[in-house]
Amino acid sequence: MQITKFLLVGMLCACRIVAYAQINPSGSISGYIKDSNGKPVIAATIKLLNTSTGTITNGQGYYRIGPLKPGNYVLEAHSVGLGKISRKIQVKPGTDLISDIELREVSQQMETVSVIGRSEVRELNRQAYNVVAVDARRLHNSTLDISHALDRVSGVRVREAGGLGSRMDFSLNGFTGRQVKFFIDGVPMDNFGSSFQLNNIPINLAQRVEVYKGVVPVWLGSDALGGAINIVTVNDTRSYADASYSLGSFNTHRSSLNAGYTTPSGFKLTLNAFQNYSDNNYKVTTDVASFSGQYFQHQKVRRFNDTYHNETLIASAGVVNKPFADQLMFGVTLGQNYSEVQTGARMVSVFGDWHRKGSIIMPSVKYSKEDLLIKGLDLRITGNYNLGKEQNIDTVYRRYNWFQEYKEYPGQGSERERSMYKYSNNNGLGTVNLSYAASEKHLLTLNNVYNTFNRKGSDELYPESDKYEQPRKNVKNILGLGYQFKTSEKWNTSFFAKHFYQHNKYSQSYNPSGSWGDLAYLVQENSLNRIGFGLASTYFIMPNLQAKASYEKSYRLPETDELFGDLLNLEGNIDLDPEHSHNYNFGLSYQAQIDKSHRLNFEGGVLYRNAKDFIRPSLNNNQTKQVMDNLADVTNLGFEGELRYSFRQLFTAGINMTYQNLRNNTKYEENQTMESPLYRDRIPNMPYLFGNADASVFFNNVGKKGNTLTLGYNVLYVHAYYLSWPSQGTSDQKYDIPRQWMQDVNAVYSLGKGKYNIALECKNLLDNRVYDNFSLQKPGRAVYAKVRYFISNN
């Protein structure tokens, strides 16, 4: 049945191509669809009435229909929430008629439910996937980086070890670390290194950030076990400049510049540059040890070896709107970072000189073309290669304490592990995405992501170790095929399957004769194949009540250090299996409006995760190193809800809560035949109840007509959770991560229709001691100011 349909579609296409060859000369229509604010309308439907011809607008709001037989037509543009407009047009032979359209919000109930806040990007939220889109443009005046913006999304917790640039642990519905994958404009960020990461990318780089929970669409090709984050950067064919600088507590300086310039002939230049600097010398309350080991309890001391800075530049140049390409851009990302290490896993381990460095040198190419050869066939290709390096420098033989005193020892030692180990992962990445919209109802997507890795490292302190540095290579390929079927405006369903392939090759040194210095290498190779699949469906019960359901069987392939070890404390295990999970989501969203001034938006969801074969460390045979193994099974039944209210364009408030019931599903631990005492216990050291609330008041015409003042308040609550298994030990003697209650306030004053912006923010208003990780205290009260200048020629 389905095959017949495909064949039919194919034949129709063929006919159309034939027709194209016969009729000559023909004309075409193209144009730009915008909303009443001048913003592009993405995915608006354009139809020529009484014909079978139509299209949708691209990501920039542009459309093109052609070739067309010359004559008179009625052009109809339509977008959900923005109504319908039709206009008579005349297509002349050999010319491209330009027809720009402005779609206005019409006063049907559903379509006027535009709530201030996240639902700006509601087109995306209308997808069948469990996706939340954060409208980053609304946060461009704030001093947030992307990770902090994400921290306000339900189901997401970003746990930080310290201040700006510190190690962060992202969790999405209980999945952490590499189980959640990050993308920038659909390109996996796996290989970007420490210089271009979520904790240093300013929010101004992004137009929006999409959070896919559990089920990841096929065009984001990756081995994500528990979801994906896609950062969509500002991609405008217009010319614009956005410059900002912020100054704050702990000697924090951050600036960013985003500019784009497109000539009428289609030459485009973009530049993103940003910089972060902080001493991170905030005060912490901790026990301070003297050199005799005696502790002075609860001393308030400053951090002193925690400076972080990074500088990154992303430049690209290319052409847009050419017959051979909608976009062909060549770019390079250049960056570096420097990060001092203040503490170990506990605050009592304090360091004074240990630091890390990293760099990124990444050339990249992007190509996209819609309606390639035939109408509805879109192609997107990207590629990049990271030549950057990472280095760990620990060469000072001292022991520090929190009073910044130190004891120095003679000889070649270190604070923790003497090292100047420098490595480069030599990561290459290529993605191809091909989609074909056979008609309004059928959309086929084929996506392939190819990833290479060849780690090379050396340590100038131990040049003789080079001989142990044998090739450790791996190749990963993820091929996805998706099909979307849209029965009507009310109901659409996507099916997809992903094929995961990994090939590993490494050499293991061994001693063939047993005598000193006799080394030989055994080359080990293996590969694995897995198939994942899923579906997502959405149905509009009423125009303002949407139901969504989705499922995916997902995989995460083992990473290279898990496979090959780190030469130091981690032993390789080339026989690791991928982690896998069954992810289910069900959600409802509802919008309501009372007498045109009160608007209410509710979204709620239930999710279930059944994950198996988590890769976890255990001690190796002689207990001298750790080795990764497939050891743990986890389930999660989670509930999320978000409620937002707004009153005209004057006030908005929202609250979201997340509860996740993560349970240990490992009935028998390795080598045990007795049921584990931790079976079905709550997973420790993982927040399980948390939420955000925010409120903003908007004042128009403050000081001068057109100037606006926004006052905002945000509160984060994280319920206390145990460091170790809740069922074990006497409860009042257990270690926990205390509940967090963090309140931020901000004020933004915009002048000249948003051209000039001044923002003031105070974070952790009550100067609470807050911890995301056991004993690792985060900054107290901090004040930031930001100025921003934005111009656009549209």
Next chain:
Amino acid sequence: MKTSYLHLLVAFFVFSLFTACDPELEYLNVDDTDTELTGVTKYIISATPIGTTGIADYLLTANSLKEGVITTQGNGLEQDGSYRYYITHKNRFFSMLYGQGNPGAVTSYRLDSTGTLTKLSNFQSETVQVFAPVMDDVLTIKVPRSGNEFASMFRVDARKYQIVGEKQVNIVQLAGNGERAHFTWATQVGDKLFLPYMSIKGKAPDAFGTAYPDSSWVAVFSYPELELEKVIKDNRTSYIGAYFNNGLVETENGDAYAFSPAAATNNNVPTSTKPSAIIRILKGTNEFDQSYFFNVEQESGGHHIAAQSYLGNGIFILQMYPKPKSLEGVARKFAIADVINKKFKWVTGLPEDITKTTTINNYSPGDGRTGYIGITTASEGSYVYIFDAEIGAAKRGLKVEGGTITAINALKY
């Protein structure tokens, strides 16, 4: 209407400000005055549930090791960090963190007059690989397996809970063969500190490999000065003890017996050509006694020694690797060794599917007959096994539910 909204808003802010404040900090005050002992012994059992994340040790107390059940479910003092090690000295119990090279807190405990395990103090120590009671101190040694050429020795006063002395020793110079001297353990013999060591390459990826698999060494240090006096060496077996494993014991008459598993490797392959054996250092000689050699490997039919526990009067419980001529497998076998008379016999009554045993923290009253070892099996969980050296048999005693026994210690109150 409007005022009620305002009230609500004000109430909300007041509420949030009030509830959002930090709780008061608690201070730990040391009360360490010695009280008169009643002569009762209480046992401190450390247990860890098997798991792969968020695991911690729990300290449980028991009045008897011979019978009963204790559990970590909702019971026990939680210890911070996945790997902890314990030592008892001068009637105080020390819980030490093994923190992957980082400094960490050591917590000391005592039994109060009612027999309750009470926290005394926290003090900071390095992550150490060796710790042993020596005179009035707990001696700890941080031994780097690669990189840094210096091992750091710390003397921690067992009643002041502070570092009272510190010394660096260059372990590459000490080894003198191009490798590193990696101390396996520390033992007070007479008034000296004896440190058996293994020679290791100390270079990735085969840090624990060696080119010298057929020698035993003990470095002799003065105490409390911690000056190296000499290195004594023997070539009849391999190194003494093992990583985190004590292989040298002083008996009542002042002789010291040294246990070699003959476990030296190169690129993870056992390379020692010598048997697993016991050798000795006679009192006051600071030399290996060439007239004494107890070839345990031969006596046992090819098994290697994995660990030892001293019961007194020259009687030891030996934990043996399960397969002859092999250093693999966790299901230990047990034997009794009379080192003075060079007698060896296997112990009966032990389970087959052993997954873990306690090695450095076992308990014996020192009667030359009785020993208590924590044994965990795949099918039945953890029990303290009571060993009777005289009849060469062991039987189950105290059951520990939830966690796996990692150490058994005893304190008096």
